[in-house]
Amino acid sequence: MSKPIGYIxxxxxxxxxxGLGGVEEAAASSYLRGSFGGFALGWDELLKERLAIVxxxxxxxxxxxxxxxxxxxxxxxxxxxLVELERLVSGAWAAGFSADDLKRLQxxxxxxxxxxxxxxxxx
Numbered sequence: 870m871s872k873p874i875g876y877i878x879x880x881x882x883x884x885x886x887x888g889l890g891g892v893e894e895a896a897a898s899s900y901l902r903g904s905f906g907g908f909a910l911g912w913d914e915l916l917k918e919r920l921a922i923v924x925x926x927x928x929x930x931x932x933x934x935x936x937x938x939x940x941x942x943x944x945x946x947x948x949x950x951l952v953e954l955e956r957l958v959s960g961a962w963a964a965g966f967s968a969d970d971l972k973r974l975q976x977x978x979x980x981x982x983x984x985x986x987x988x989x990x991x992x
Contacts, residue, residue, distance in 0.1 A: 882909035
């Protein structure tokens with residue numbers, strides 16, 4: 870699969886933010902621990918979790934990365950879907966799928982395989 874023009878794979882790392890005090894402490898901890906070798910998950914480990922919420926500053930590339938990761942998973946034959954956050958909140962989430970993706974979603978819902986749902990802002 871070709872990458873979108875201008876897309877750069879960051880090899881982003883993720884870490885849990887359990888039990889941190891406030892927003893400022895969580896932000897500082899995420900920057901400092903990432904820089905100094907704190908425990909971090911890559912995409913392969915993150916996608917094994919039952920539920921993960923990815924937080925990041927506006928403009929940090931989350932939506933771009935979700936689109937790319939979803940496309941890679943679909944290419945590999947895994948049930949992966951991208952829903953724009955606005956559609957998810959409004960309840961009109963299925964309207965954002967192509968006919969092929971909607972068919973894949975319905976097949977997945979009727980099966981027993983785990984699936985991956987990405988949700989980000991529309992860009």
